Amino acid sequence: MGVNAIELKEVSAAYAGADRPAISGVSLTLKRGELGVMVGPNGAGKTTILEVILGLLAYQAGSVKVLGEEVREAGAQLRRRLAYLPQDLFFSPDTPYLTRDVVVMGRFGLYRPWRRLPRQEKELALSALATFGLADRAGWPIGHLSGGQQRKALLARAFAKGSEILLLDEPFASLDPESREDLARAVLALRDRGMTVLAVLHEDVLFSQADRSFLVSAGRLKELPEVPRRIHDLWGEALRCGA
Amino acid sequence: MWGLILPALVASALAGGLSGLLGVCSLRLQLSSVGFAMAHAAFAGAALGLLVPVPPLLLSLLFALGVAALLGPVSEFTRLPAEVVLGVAFPLTMALGFVFLALTPGEAMASPALSLLWGSVLGVGWKDVWLLSGVFAGSAGLLLLFRREVLSVLLDRRLAEEAGIPARPYLWLILFLIAAAVAVSLKLVGGILIYSLLMLPASAASQLVYDMKKLLVLSPLFGALSALGGFAASWSFDLPVGAAIALVAACGLALSTLCSPKRRRPKPA
Numbered sequence: 001m002g003v004n005a006i007e008l009k010e011v012s013a014a015y016a017g018a019d020r021p022a023i024s025g026v027s028l029t030l031k032r033g034e035l036g037v038m039v040g041p042n043g044a045g046k047t048t049i050l051e052v053i054l055g056l057l058a059y060q061a062g063s064v065k066v067l068g069e070e071v072r073e074a075g076a077q078l079r080r081r082l083a084y085l086p087q088d089l090f091f092s093p094d095t096p097y098l099t100r101d102v103v104v105m106g107r108f109g110l111y112r113p114w115r116r117l118p119r120q121e122k123e124l125a126l127s128a129l130a131t132f133g134l135a136d137r138a139g140w141p142i143g144h145l146s147g148g149q150q151r152k153a154l155l156a157r158a159f160a161k162g163s164e165i166l167l168l169d170e171p172f173a174s175l176d177p178e179s180r181e182d183l184a185r186a187v188l189a190l191r192d193r194g195m196t197v198l199a200v201l202h203e204d205v206l207f208s209q210a211d212r213s214f215l216v217s218a219g220r221l222k223e224l225p226e227v228p229r230r231i232h233d234l235w236g237e238a239l240r241c242g243a
Numbered sequence: 244m245w246g247l248i249l250p251a252l253v254a255s256a257l258a259g260g261l262s263g264l265l266g267v268c269s270l271r272l273q274l275s276s277v278g279f280a281m282a283h284a285a286f287a288g289a290a291l292g293l294l295v296p297v298p299p300l301l302l303s304l305l306f307a308l309g310v311a312a313l314l315g316p317v318s319e320f321t322r323l324p325a326e327v328v329l330g331v332a333f334p335l336t337m338a339l340g341f342v343f344l345a346l347t348p349g350e351a352m353a354s355p356a357l358s359l360l361w362g363s364v365l366g367v368g369w370k371d372v373w374l375l376s377g378v379f380a381g382s383a384g385l386l387l388l389f390r391r392e393v394l395s396v397l398l399d400r401r402l403a404e405e406a407g408i409p410a411r412p413y414l415w416l417i418l419f420l421i422a423a424a425v426a427v428s429l430k431l432v433g434g435i436l437i438y439s440l441l442m443l444p445a446s447a448a449s450q451l452v453y454d455m456k457k458l459l460v461l462s463p464l465f466g467a468l469s470a471l472g473g474f475a476a477s478w479s480f481d482l483p484v485g486a487a488i489a490l491v492a493a494c495g496l497a498l499s500t501l502c503s504p505k506r507r508r509p510k511p512a
Binding site for chain 2: 114
């Protein structure tokens with residue numbers, strides 16, 4: 001239990017072809033079961049930090065440890081223990097996948113291609129959807145759910161998958177205030193069940209409940225000694241001096 | 244007469260089913276021009292086969308697979324979207340095809356080579372049927388074996404990666420299967436119209452169902468029916484077979500759009 005859930009030390013990472021790193025000298029620690037929030041202007045490097053933690057973007061310097069394993073060496077095995085909600089992922093009404101199938105698919109990586117999927121997997125998905133109040137939407141096409149319901153279905157997928165860490169990239173974007181509060185409650189419920197959550201936020205929702213807050217600006221990250229009550233209180237500092 | 248019709252009839256059904264199956268993949272990956280670009284690459288390969296002493300079918304297969312193999316790396320290297328790379332590959336391979344035909348001694352431009360563009364019933368024999376059967380069985384078998392991986396990648400590549408499924412090898416697998424389907428269907432449907440057989444049945448089926456598993460059954464069925472209907476129309480009215488198949492498939496799309504539950508208020512599946 002002494003192992004940190006996420007531990008970045010002096011990490012620098014650049015996208016292919018870029019003339020300068022997207023993040024540099026980033027250090028961040030999040031213990032198991034903690035909720036961390038990252039705030040900062042667009043293009044500051046928040047999504048890049050999530051991609052580095054997920055192993056989707058290679059880092060050129062420093063160390064990234066997730067659940068005690070160095071991401072560079074871990075690969076897909078480690079990714080199965082993480083869940084990620086990308087900021088722009090919304091399903092169109094034509095998407096030919098049922099909600100319960102999207103949830104079950106979170107566990108597909110656990111099985112070899114030739115192995116039959118146990119019947120319990122579907123029951124697990126239905127139970128996860130019920131936990132998030134979506135039991136009656138299990139048989140609906142995922143694209144027929146509202147934006148907030150789609151996000152909750154993806155949280156149910158993370159829950160069913162047994163993820164230990166949840167990475168959220170602007171989860172409340174494009175949602176109405178009621179859906180935001182609803183989704184925030186679902187995220188907090190996951191944190192209360194022991195899941196470590198790191199979220200990129202642009203809104204006050206969820207912010208005040210965070211255990212740690214990080215300010216990201218111009219590719220650098222600074223942990224704040226205390227979590228401010230409102231996200232707005234940080235903007236002045238972010239714009240004034242960078243992180 | 245049946246000796247002539249039967250292989251063409253079976254080949255039509257197989258080509259339609261195969262294209263319908265893989266059309267779902269290209270539709271979900273939003274690579275609508277993939278069939279178009281690969282068909283023209285296959286045409287260029289077949290045209291080269293008239294110029295050099297190598298079987299045209301082998302060269303058309305190699306050219307189509309070449310486009311599939313180059314799509315990902317070229318897109319990554321040039322940082323251009325895959326659709327743009329396909330848009331470049333299409334005129335390039337078509338131009339190559341016409342250059343090869345122009346260089347071929349004799350009357351290549353008026354020879355059976357042009358049937359590679361429009362398709363031909365008369366050229367199809369049992370050898371082609373066996374080849375189509377092999378590619379159909381291989382494609383269906385691989386898609387069935389890797390169904391979970393393929394379904395995940397077709398939903399969203401990032402979510403697939405997040406679930407621990409490496410998206411890239413499965414994307415390549417899908418592209419290679421599409422290339423093989425295009426190459427072996429070329430003789431029957433023709434380079435220009437194979438595109439319609441890839442897109443129209445899949446689009447028609449997607450009008451009727453919301454479940455990917457049902458879509459993967461319905462689309463090949465629509466493809467086979469379109470191909471058989473087109474074949475019958477071609478035989479009855481002496482029409483080019485590729486054009487007849489495309490017209491029947493288009494009618495199928497129009498009909499399924501009119502009957503689509505998606506035009507009504509959404510309901511649970």
